[in-house]
Amino acid sequence: QVQLVESGGGLVETGGSLTLSCTASERTFIRYTMGWFRRAPGKDREFVATISGNGGRTYFADSVKGRFGISRNYDKTTYLEMHRLKPEDAAVYYCAARDTGQDDSYYLSRADYDYWGQGTQVTVSS
Helix, strand or coil: CCCEEEECCEEEECCCCEEEEEEECCCCHHHEEEEEEEECCCCCCEEEEEECCCCCCEEECCCCCCCEEEEECCCCEEEEEECCCCHHHCEEEEEEEEECCCCCCCCCCHHHCCEECCCEEEEEEC
């Protein structure tokens, strides 16, 4: 069972930046493809970004492409760097993990992920 803990959420002004972190409990962290999703009030949870186990492949939702970055380190932490934030980016952000056996896959669907964190709130003031 993998436990994921997000941190770094908070209040930021429009146009500002914020970096979210997701720390995993799993020692064989490289086996896991990691994803970030978000849920705004009244909306479904939507895909934001994903990174493969070895960090070689990434993919972003069109709504954040060019503004957000995703990375991971060997200390079991995945980061979501958010820049030029907009009010529509305000949401609870969740990280997710899928055991892909250290292959180079990434996934865009919520249903593809096996483990989820509790979420961290991001508020963007206009």
